[in-house]
Amino acid sequence: MQTPDILGSGPGSSVAPDLQAEPASSPAVEISHLRKTYGSLVAVDDVSFSVTEGEIFGILGPNGAGKTTTVECAVGLRSPDSGTIRLMGVDPQADKPRIHEITGVQLQSGAFPAKLRVGEIIDTYRSFYRHPADAGELAGALGLADKRTSYYRSLSGGQQQRLSVVLALIGAPKIAVLDEMTTGLDPQARREAWELIEHVRGRGTTVLLVTHFMEEAERLCDRVALIDSGRIVALDTPAGLAVRAMGGKTVRFLPSAPFDERLLSGLPEVTAIEHDGHHIVVTGTGELATTVIVALHAAGVEARDVRVDASTLEDAFVRLTGRHLHEADEGEPS
Amino acid sequence: MTTLNLPLPRPPRAAFGNMVLNEARLAWRQPGGMIAGAGIALLLLVIFGEIPVFRQTSASLGGYSTFEVYIPILMGFSIAMIGFFYLPGPLVSYRELGILRRLSTTPVPAYWVLAAQIVVQACLMAATLALIVTVSIVFFGISAPQNPAAMVLAIALCMAALFAIGLAIAALARTSGAARGLMAAAFYPLMFFSGLYYPVQLMPAAIQDISNYTPLDAAVQAIGASWVGQFPAARSLLVLAGYALVFGFIAKRFFRWE
Numbered sequence: 001m002q003t004p005d006i007l008g009s010g011p012g013s014s015v016a017p018d019l020q021a022e023p024a025s026s027p028a029v030e031i032s033h034l035r036k037t038y039g040s041l042v043a044v045d046d047v048s049f050s051v052t053e054g055e056i057f058g059i060l061g062p063n064g065a066g067k068t069t070t071v072e073c074a075v076g077l078r079s080p081d082s083g084t085i086r087l088m089g090v091d092p093q094a095d096k097p098r099i100h101e102i103t104g105v106q107l108q109s110g111a112f113p114a115k116l117r118v119g120e121i122i123d124t125y126r127s128f129y130r131h132p133a134d135a136g137e138l139a140g141a142l143g144l145a146d147k148r149t150s151y152y153r154s155l156s157g158g159q160q161q162r163l164s165v166v167l168a169l170i171g172a173p174k175i176a177v178l179d180e181m182t183t184g185l186d187p188q189a190r191r192e193a194w195e196l197i198e199h200v201r202g203r204g205t206t207v208l209l210v211t212h213f214m215e216e217a218e219r220l221c222d223r224v225a226l227i228d229s230g231r232i233v234a235l236d237t238p239a240g241l242a243v244r245a246m247g248g249k250t251v252r253f254l255p256s257a258p259f260d261e262r263l264l265s266g267l268p269e270v271t272a273i274e275h276d277g278h279h280i281v282v283t284g285t286g287e288l289a290t291t292v293i294v295a296l297h298a299a300g301v302e303a304r305d306v307r308v309d310a311s312t313l314e315d316a317f318v319r320l321t322g323r324h325l326h327e328a329d330e331g332e333p334s
Numbered sequence: 335m336t337t338l339n340l341p342l343p344r345p346p347r348a349a350f351g352n353m354v355l356n357e358a359r360l361a362w363r364q365p366g367g368m369i370a371g372a373g374i375a376l377l378l379l380v381i382f383g384e385i386p387v388f389r390q391t392s393a394s395l396g397g398y399s400t401f402e403v404y405i406p407i408l409m410g411f412s413i414a415m416i417g418f419f420y421l422p423g424p425l426v427s428y429r430e431l432g433i434l435r436r437l438s439t440t441p442v443p444a445y446w447v448l449a450a451q452i453v454v455q456a457c458l459m460a461a462t463l464a465l466i467v468t469v470s471i472v473f474f475g476i477s478a479p480q481n482p483a484a485m486v487l488a489i490a491l492c493m494a495a496l497f498a499i500g501l502a503i504a505a506l507a508r509t510s511g512a513a514r515g516l517m518a519a520a521f522y523p524l525m526f527f528s529g530l531y532y533p534v535q536l537m538p539a540a541i542q543d544i545s546n547y548t549p550l551d552a553a554v555q556a557i558g559a560s561w562v563g564q565f566p567a568a569r570s571l572l573v574l575a576g577y578a579l580v581f582g583f584i585a586k587r588f589f590r591w592e
Contacts, residue, residue, distance in 0.1 A: 110431065130346060
């Protein structure tokens with residue numbers, strides 16, 4: 001897949017390297033060996049992960065993978081069959097009031113009475129919390145500022161969705177749990193929602209984001225857990241997952257003159273060199289294209305017809321689960 | 335990591351006020367319940383009061399007029415309309431809409447929305463009953479209730495019994511359609527036994543015996559007795575309390591918040 005990541009300006013490569021390793025500070029969310037069944041259906045099977053304070057952690061997978069069940073267990077809406085869950089050290093089953101105080105939850109489904117006004121709903125939910133966020137600021141950030149006097153029933157689907165995000169954040173939660181936050185939003189609204197989430201994280205909120213949008217996970221998440229059939233199949237940074245799935249990036253070019261391949265194979269970024277007719281295909285990681293071009297240039301060789309490919313999270317998903325994320329989703333609204 | 339070992343205070347009290355306010359707004363903006371609960375009872379009261387033959391006392395009605403007999407029946411009717419039709423319906427639809435589930439992710443317990451509805455419906459009932467009593471006294475020359483304390487007790491027990499039945503229906507019905515069906519199935523027989531269609535005093539003894547143990551007739555008897563200065567029969571009050579307890583237990587046992 002073509003990538004705009006040549007200069008390393010993409011979100012994946014801006015991730016601090018230490019996030020790929022074990023989280024440094026104590027976790028905001030710690031889930032270990034979570035298992036939840038509905039009758040004979042195993043919805044979640046031995047899921048473990050931990051999320052650092054201030055991290056945006058993505059749970060990515062097709063519908064029915066167990067994403068929603070995982071977060072519903074995390075916020076105490078469902079009780080796990082086995083495994084332990086701690087949010088800021090609190091067990092959701094043992095101390096629900098405290099969990100409700102520190103989490104803000106946006107559920108996939110959920111509506112409000114048709115004849116309540118948007119402002120009335122927001123103000124009511126705001127009054128549930130002792131240290132709430134600024135209602136006007138949040139409503140403005142999600143494009144609902146001029147809708148405060150509108151009845152709920154007059155909102156479009158996207159506006160209802162944004163209201164639901166406002167309500168998840170109105171209590172200024174320490175941990176925001178957002179389940180399919182941008183489903184049903186147009187691209188512009190989706191970008192605004194992403195900016196808001198980054199802003200909220202900037203103020204120290206930990207974000208647990210369930211999504212099946214690759215772009216959303218790549219853009220927002222520090223780390224992503226790929227879930228399929230109730231199990232985590234991979235957990236890494238979006239860039240790290242992509243590298244693991246496809247062996248990194250490839251640079252394909254036509255050299256202006258023959259050159260000694262050891263010139264490139266000695267570089268730390270390069271993992272393999274192949275020939276494709278007159279073209280050379282170099283596989284590797286990091287700033288591969290720049291490194292290769294600079295090295296060739298130093299040897300007086302010009303790289304022509306350069307094409308850079310990098311695998312994406314989508315590729316990673318296909319590679320790790322054997323199917324396409326969106327094919328798996330077709331036909332289900334959520 | 336933030337330490338969270340301090341005792342957790344209850345959610346702000348203003349939250350409940352806001353929830354009550356929202357339920358009141360919804361009642362005002364969707365006035366079907368108010369019109370049905372208060373309007374129909376008042377309309378019938380005025381119509382019956384204007385029919386001359388209804389104002390004549392009758393020995394078969396214990397020396398009271400048909401109109402006088404109907405006042406407590408209409409009071410029971412309006413309590414039943416509100417408590418029965420306009421409490422469970424919204425509650426079940428709140429469950430269907432996911433509002434109860436949404437609430438259970440906040441510091442506010444989901445049952446607060448139920449409490450808020452009961453507050454609003456009880457106020458609506460109290461206002462309706464006050465209006466019926468006032469209109470009867472002012473426009474139709476009926477003497478004021480002689481034992482108002484007993485009357486308040488009878489009305490409170492009647493509300494409790496009907497709310498409990500309504501909540502039990504909300505607990506057992508899976509959809510708001512099913513809730514409406516169950517409520518209608520319970521409502522019309524109860525109204526029959528309370529004498530809405532034909533005074534119970536004129537029905538066969540066997541039906542009167544059954545009536546005595548239905549909540550609305552017990553309420554009508556208790557309200558009627560306290561109006562004329564008696565203390566309601568223990569049986570009436572016990573029947574009402576029994577319904578409140580049994581159906582309250584069923585509601586609590588079977589209610590699902592999701």
